[in-house]
Amino acid sequence: MDKKGRTVLEVGADGVAVITLINPPVNSLSIDVLHSLKANYDEALRRNDVKAIVVTGAKGKFSGGFDITAFGGVQDGRTAAPKPGFVSVEVLTDTVEGAASKPSVAAIDGLALGGGLEVAMVCHARISTAGAQLGLPELQLGIIPGFGGTQRLPRLVGLSKALEMMLTSKPIKGEEAYTLGLVDAIVSPEELISTARRWALDILERRRPWVASLYKTDKIEPLGEAREILKFARAQARKQAPNLKHPLVCIGVVEEGIVAGPRAGLWKEVEGFQVLLHSDTCKSLVHVFFAQRGTTKVPGVTNRGLVPRRVKKVAILGGGLMGSGIATALILSNYPVLLKEVNDKFLQAGLDRVKANLQSRVKKGKMSQEKFEKSMSLIKGVLDYEGFRDVDMVIEAVIENVSLKQQIFADLENYCPPHCILASNTSTIDLNLIGQKTKSQDRIIGAHFFSPAHVMPLLEIVRTERTSPQVIVDLLDVGKKIKKTPVVVGNCTGFAVNRMFFPYTQSAILLVEHGVDVYQIDKAVTKFGMPMGPFRLADLVGFGVAVATGMQYVENFPERVYKSMLIPLMQEDKRAGETTRKGFYKYDAKRKASPDPEIKKYIEKSRQISGVSIDPKLAKLSEKDIVEFVFLPVVNEACRVLDEGIAVKAADLDIAGIMGMGFPPYRGGIMFWADSLGSKYIYSRLQEWTSMYGDFFKPCTYLAERASKGASLRGWRPQHSSSQATP
Numbered sequence: 245m246d247k248k249g250r251t252v253l254e255v256g257a258d259g260v261a262v263i264t265l266i267n268p269p270v271n272s273l274s275i276d277v278l279h280s281l282k283a284n285y286d287e288a289l290r291r292n293d294v295k296a297i298v299v300t301g302a303k304g305k306f307s308g309g310f311d312i313t314a315f316g317g318v319q320d321g322r323t324a325a326p327k328p329g330f331v332s333v334e335v336l337t338d339t340v341e342g343a344a345s346k347p348s349v350a351a352i353d354g355l356a357l358g359g360g361l362e363v364a365m366v367c368h369a370r371i372s373t374a375g376a377q378l379g380l381p382e383l384q385l386g387i388i389p390g391f392g393g394t395q396r397l398p399r400l401v402g403l404s405k406a407l408e409m410m411l412t413s414k415p416i417k418g419e420e421a422y423t424l425g426l427v428d429a430i431v432s433p434e435e436l437i438s439t440a441r442r443w444a445l446d447i448l449e450r451r452r453p454w455v456a457s458l459y460k461t462d463k464i465e466p467l468g469e470a471r472e473i474l475k476f477a478r479a480q481a482r483k484q485a486p487n488l489k490h491p492l493v494c495i496g497v498v499e500e501g502i503v504a505g506p507r508a509g510l511w512k513e514v515e516g517f518q519v520l521l522h523s524d525t526c527k528s529l530v531h532v533f534f535a536q537r538g539t540t541k542v543p544g545v546t547n548r549g550l551v552p553r554r555v556k557k558v559a560i561l562g563g564g565l566m567g568s569g570i571a572t573a574l575i576l577s578n579y580p581v582l583l584k585e586v587n588d589k590f591l592q593a594g595l596d597r598v599k600a601n602l603q604s605r606v607k608k609g610k611m612s613q614e615k616f617e618k619s620m621s622l623i624k625g626v627l628d629y630e631g632f633r634d635v636d637m638v639i640e641a642v643i644e645n646v647s648l649k650q651q652i653f654a655d656l657e658n659y660c661p662p663h664c665i666l667a668s669n670t671s672t673i674d675l676n677l678i679g680q681k682t683k684s685q686d687r688i689i690g691a692h693f694f695s696p697a698h699v700m701p702l703l704e705i706v707r708t709e710r711t712s713p714q715v716i717v718d719l720l721d722v723g724k725k726i727k728k729t730p731v732v733v734g735n736c737t738g739f740a741v742n743r744m745f746f747p748y749t750q751s752a753i754l755l756v757e758h759g760v761d762v763y764q765i766d767k768a769v770t771k772f773g774m775p776m777g778p779f780r781l782a783d784l785v786g787f788g789v790a791v792a793t794g795m796q797y798v799e800n801f802p803e804r805v806y807k808s809m810l811i812p813l814m815q816e817d818k819r820a821g822e823t824t825r826k827g828f829y830k831y832d833a834k835r836k837a838s839p840d841p842e843i844k845k846y847i848e849k850s851r852q853i854s855g856v857s858i859d860p861k862l863a864k865l866s867e868k869d870i871v872e873f874v875f876l877p878v879v880n881e882a883c884r885v886l887d888e889g890i891a892v893k894a895a896d897l898d899i900a901g902i903m904g905m906g907f908p909p910y911r912g913g914i915m916f917w918a919d920s921l922g923s924k925y926i927y928s929r930l931q932e933w934t935s936m937y938g939d940f941f942k943p944c945t946y947l948a949e950r951a952s953k954g955a956s957l958r959g960w961r962p963q964h965s966s967s968q969a970t971p
């Protein structure tokens with residue numbers, strides 16, 4: 245079998261051996277790289293012409309850490325992993341760090357993450373470039389550092405900072421690493437290797453200290469203080485991520501090192517790593533890691549060798565909540581933007597919203613005043629189309645009105661240059677309809693942002709059967725530049741996210757009409773990991789939107805809409821959600837939600853209209869049952885979305901749900917989670933509920949087929965990856 249990566253050893257006339265990690269694209273530490281690293285180290289330590297060692301990574305990147313593609317194989321036993329503790333203790337601690345006669349220096353450029361930084365911390369000094377990223381992001385994958393990072397990082401930067409870096413998974417830049425003492429010098433990329441070589445010789449000749457990080461004690465806080473820090477970190481972890489064990493394991497392992505000594509800590513790390521590697525959380529988060537990177541791989545589009553065209557100027561139509569949010573996202577990434585409105589008043593309001601969005605960043609310390617001013621200088625308000633003659637992309641974000649949008653697109657065709665991308669932020673209207681009065685169907689595309697657009701990470705890119713691949717590639721590139729995760733989907737009611745999650749509120753309402761408590765549902769769903777339950781979400785979005793969306797669904801999927809008057813009844817009484825201070829919850833002046841007993845009367849009335857009576861079986865629903873009632877219809881709709889080719893692959897739906905709705909990533913996404921329950925189980929539950937509560941729950945053909953074979957829901961790719969899909 246082909247080897248996956250290697251290291252090379254080169255010995256210079258100065259007696260310094262440079263060992264280079266080579267495994268593109270990020271020089272990850274595959275099992276082959278680790279074996280090769282050990283072999284080269286053994287050789288360097290053995291050879292008489294080698295006095296000192298420098299470790300570095302090829303092509304300006306030290307290492308992105310352990311090879312994440314190897315996780316699956318190790319988890320299911322296909323890949324023979326080295327025995328526990330072999331890399332961490334035997335190779336890195338006892339051979340490299342413990343080398344009695346030859347010092348090692350890490351030369352870091354680009355990135356040193358996870359296992360990469362752990363290898364560097366084992367060296368006796370670290371030289372870095374200013375822009376390099378250093379961090380231990382293992383927790384984002386559901387594991388803890390496994391090559392001694394939990395022990396060495398606190399000894400190099402102190403306990404508080406080390407815990408912060410590990411628990412948030414956020415890397416730091418070389419400059420900060422130098423201030424903290426994680427690296428010993430900052431140099432330019434050109435001087436990196438030569439400085440590291442000299443440094444290694446200086447250590448050998450005792451002109452610089454020979455430091456084994458594992459045994460440093462000067463940065464570690466005294467025991468009493470350390471215990472307080474650990475206690476605080478534990479409380480925070482329990483509060484922020486009550487469903488997750490691995491942050492607590494990490495804190496426990498760090499504590500062991502402080503209380504019982506670093507070697508005991510190393511072994512506890514080995515033990516914790518092994519257990520977590522096989523956890524469902526790790527499997528889910530690794531899936532999410534690759535799924536997120538996979539959204540930009542669209543068969544028939546991104547494999548054609550098309551190069552994204554440069555978008556130099558963007559125009560946005562509409563300065564409302566969405567338009568101003570989109571404008572904010574664009575100027576934050578240095579795109580010059582024209583914001584068009586219909587009159588001065590609206591225009592000023594739009595510009596003010598953009599300003600407020602940026603100011604809130606300044607207030608939170610996330611943006612400097614200088615960057616604020618620079619960003620604001622990139623936006624220009626206009627009232628006509630004159631400035632549109634040299635824009636490369638337009639994003640329309642006006643109200644959801646078909647004839648208005650048709651007129652706008654016809655105007656755009658007249659004013660914008662012929663190459664200009666014509667995007668709409670519609671969340672409901674058919675893009676074919678929007679472009680009906682133009683001859684530019686090939687450059688019409690959906691750019692569906694989620695509110696608030698400058699914060700939410702998802703960008704649904706909606707293609708019609710006529711959108712050209714070049715335009716999709718262009719928008720994918722813009723999406724990446726404005727730091728969104730783009731997911732390419734087909735044209736249908738609600739596209740992927742809203743369509744999948746329409747049944748989310750629907751089944752919750754069905755349960756309520758059958759006697760389940762509103763707040764019990766929200767509690768079960770938030771405990772499962774959603775940022776908020778369906779009722780709190782409905783309040784946030786506002787009932788106006790809920791009713792309008794509901795109508796779209798009744799029109800397009802009448803057979804599977806649960807028709808309830810609950811929301812319209814409340815809306816009639818001017819309870820329309822958070823903005824009216826009353827919805828399913830009541831809100832105080834600070835918008836804090838609390839349950840409202842008054843909603844009982846609306847529920848009673850809507851129950852009567854629906855002709856539904858309280859079902860005593862549902863009165864004692866467990867939290868698990870509530871979660872399944874709410875999410876299995878979402879899975880059912882997701883299956884339809886996949887089967888119709890609206891989504892290219894199931895993993896895209898996982899990411900869409902995570903990024904667009906806040907589905908907990910540690911459950912892997914909606915389809916990944918569904919497969920953990922099994923298609924047979926889901927099918928049988930939906931069937932049972934269909935017989936009891938009607939066709940709202942009826943499993944779709946795709947789900948029925950998969951269940952009959954006992955097959956996974958994800959392991960299938962649509963034959964037609966086109967956007968064409970009729971609901």
Ligand SMILES: C[C@H](O)CC(=O)SCCNC(=O)CCNC(=O)[C@H](O)C(C)(C)COP(=O)(O)OP(=O)(O)OC[C@H]1O[C@@H](n2cnc3c(N)ncnc32)[C@H](O)[C@@H]1OP(=O)(O)O
Pocket residue numbers: 269270272273308309310311312313355357358359360362381382385388389390391393534537538
């Ligand atoms: C024992 C140890 O303690 C355990 C570990 O080390 S676990 C690993 C810890 N390391 C990490 O978590 C880092 C993960 N990687 C990242 O955060 C980012 O990829 C990065 C910052 C390195 C680069 O980001 P960016 O430049 O935006 O490129 P990105 O698209 O993410 O990655 C480029 C490619 O490298 C791959 N890649 C990145 N890190 C990888 C890794 N550690 N292993 C395998 N592949 C990796 C990506 O999958 C992607 O592949 P693709 O082109 O086929 O999609």
